[in-house]
Amino acid sequence: MEEEFRVRVRRDKRKLVIGLLAFYLVAIPVYLYFGFQPSGNMVMAYAEEAKTATGSLAIPSIDLVAPMSDVELNGRVLSAPNYIVGRYQSYDNKVLVMGHSSTVFQRLPEVAVGDTISYDGQNFRVVSREIKAKSEISMREILKDEKEPTLVLMTCFGEHLSGQDYSHRLIIYAKRV
Numbered sequence: 001m002e003e004e005f006r007v008r009v010r011r012d013k014r015k016l017v018i019g020l021l022a023f024y025l026v027a028i029p030v031y032l033y034f035g036f037q038p039s040g041n042m043v044m045a046y047a048e049e050a051k052t053a054t055g056s057l058a059i060p061s062i063d064l065v066a067p068m069s070d071v072e073l074n075g076r077v078l079s080a081p082n083y084i085v086g087r088y089q090s091y092d093n094k095v096l097v098m099g100h101s102s103t104v105f106q107r108l109p110e111v112a113v114g115d116t117i118s119y120d121g122q123n124f125r126v127v128s129r130e131i132k133a134k135s136e137i138s139m140r141e142i143l144k145d146e147k148e149p150t151l152v153l154m155t156c157f158g159e160h161l162s163g164q165d166y167s168h169r170l171i172i173y174a175k176r177v
Contacts, residue, residue, distance in 0.1 A: 042083070045082060045083055046083040046084070049067070049069065049082065049083050049084045050067045050083075050084055052069040052081075053067035053068055053069050053084065054069055054070050054087075055067075055068040055069075055087065055119070055120040056068055056118075056120065057085050057097060057117070057118070057119055058117070058118040059108075059111060059115065059116075059117050059118075060115075060116060060118075061110070061111060061112070061115040061116070062107040062108070062110050062111060063107075064104070064107065066084055066085050066099070066104050067084045068084060068086070068087050068097065068120075069081055069084060069085075069086060069087070070086070070087055070089075071087065071088050072088075078096070078098065078139075080098035080099055080100055081099075082100060082103060083100075083103050083104060084099070084104055085097050085098065085099040085104055085105070086098045086099065088143075090143055091143075091144075091145040091146070093145060093146045093147065093148060093149050094143065094144070094145055094146050094149075094150050094152065095119070095150070095151050095152070096142065096143060096152045096154065097119070097151060097152065097153045097154070098153075098154050098155065099153075099155055100155065100156065101155040101156040101157060101166070101170075102156075105153070105155035108153065108155050108170060108172070109157070109170055111129065111153075111172055112126065112129075113126050113128060113129060114126060116177075117151060117153070117174050119151055122149070122176055123176070123177050124149075124174035124175060124176050124177065125174055125175060125177045126172055126173070126174045127173050127174060127175050128172075128173045129170065129171065129172045130170075130171050131157055131158070131168050131169070131170055131171075132168060132169055132171060133158075133167060134165075134166070134167060134168060137169055137171075142154070148175055149175065149176035150173060150174070150175055150176075151173070151174040151175075151176075152171060152172070152173055152174075153171070153172040153174070154169055154170065154171050154172075155169065155170050156168075156170075157169055
């Protein structure tokens with residue numbers, strides 16, 4: 001009887017260890033990706049947005065690999081998805097990629113000139129980055145056509161304003177290599 005109890009306890013400990021390991025293999029990447037412990041609703045929202053993905057974006061220098069979905073111009077507004085990146089393309093050689101600075105583009109300020117970005121399997125090299133006041137941004141200028149393939153990444157930056165808005169935008173330009 002005592003021997004059977006020891007064997008059963010060892011098996012239960014193994015199941016517990018395996019269960020905890022499986023939990024942490026899922027929880028740690030989610031924690032690192034979001035930078036905080038996400039609620040179940042956030043994880044579900046991310047999963048829902050990821051279902052609509054039509055491409056991917058990878059920035060190795062900040063360990064980012066993110067699904068990407070197309071966004072549409074609604075009146076004069078482009079709205080980024082909450083947890084993945086959004087892409088808007090009005091010309092063949094220019095793509096705008098947007099993401100929230102509180103989620104997917106949290107580490108975008110760390111991207112430097114010369115870094116590589118992989119966009120749908122094509123490599124781009126960062127050629128410039130700028131921080132502009134929101135009031136000084138011309139979306140017409142940002143979205144204008146280019147002679148060579150250009151990727152523009154944009155996220156909120158600066159002082160937090162009311163709602164989910166910020167005073168500035170971080171804008172990164174990359175050319176295909």
